[in-house]
Amino acid sequence: MNLDKILKKRASIRNYSDKKPKYDKIIDAIEAASLAPSPGNLNILKFIIIEDKEKINKIAQACQQPFIKKALILVAVCSDSEKTNIMYDKRADKYIKQHAGAAIENFLLKITDMGLASCWIGAFSEITIKNTLKIPENITVEAILPIAYQHKTNKTKQKLKPNLGNIVYFDVWNNKYKNKPRKTGTH
Numbered sequence: 001m002n003l004d005k006i007l008k009k010r011a012s013i014r015n016y017s018d019k020k021p022k023y024d025k026i027i028d029a030i031e032a033a034s035l036a037p038s039p040g041n042l043n044i045l046k047f048i049i050i051e052d053k054e055k056i057n058k059i060a061q062a063c064q065q066p067f068i069k070k071a072l073i074l075v076a077v078c079s080d081s082e083k084t085n086i087m088y089d090k091r092a093d094k095y096i097k098q099h100a101g102a103a104i105e106n107f108l109l110k111i112t113d114m115g116l117a118s119c120w121i122g123a124f125s126e127i128t129i130k131n132t133l134k135i136p137e138n139i140t141v142e143a144i145l146p147i148a149y150q151h152k153t154n155k156t157k158q159k160l161k162p163n164l165g166n167i168v169y170f171d172v173w174n175n176k177y178k179n180k181p182r183k184t185g186t187h
């Protein structure tokens with residue numbers, strides 16, 4: 001699929017079939033995530049592949065989102081802030097979140113390209129997930145990503161996205177018109 005098609009096809013999918021995705025596809029998606037830009041090219045993220053049914057159920061419970069139980073594989077995206085804190089001090093938290101976001105989007109685009117389904121899960125009890133997966137205290141759980149095939153019925157389409165006319169400004173804040181700056185008043 002070309003990039004434009006993948007960008008327009010990617011959607012948060014929450015209804016999964018019983019078919020288990022092949023393991024090499026999970027690795028391909030994680031490799032795509034690992035190619036994302038990172039501050040100072042630091043290695044910040046770790047990816048835990050979860051196939052154990054009991055653990056998947058516990059994580060679905062920690063997210064209070066029952067649809068997650070239907071996925072046969074989850075990936076937990078975790079960050080280790082140690083090196084970023086040393087190198088970037090006050091900017092570190094922002095940088096880690098931005099890197100995690102870039103990596104997760106790469107992951108989701110690759111999943112879409114391979115005909116699989118996923119959903120970015122950011123709402124969860126972090127302590128419960130850390131206990132379930134034996135994640136050390138100094139590590140942050142950034143997201144849970146179920147990997148599955150979409151159920152045949154009720155195909156999810158991409159949601160309505162913002163109109164560019166509402167999100168693009170020219171030269172200064174809130175100027176929606178190219179070559180016609182908005183009057184900003186005197187200072």
Ligand SMILES: Cc1cc2nc3c(=O)[nH]c(=O)nc-3n(C[C@H](O)[C@H](O)[C@H](O)COP(=O)(O)O)c2cc1C
Pocket residue numbers: 010011012013014065119120121122123124158159
């Ligand atoms: C940081 C973040 C956290 C999210 N957390 C959840 C979540 O916990 N559960 C869920 O079902 N969707 C979650 N989503 C998915 C959004 O609801 C979804 O991206 C949004 O509704 C737009 O739909 P689309 O992804 O299909 O374009 C999250 C998305 C982001 C970026």
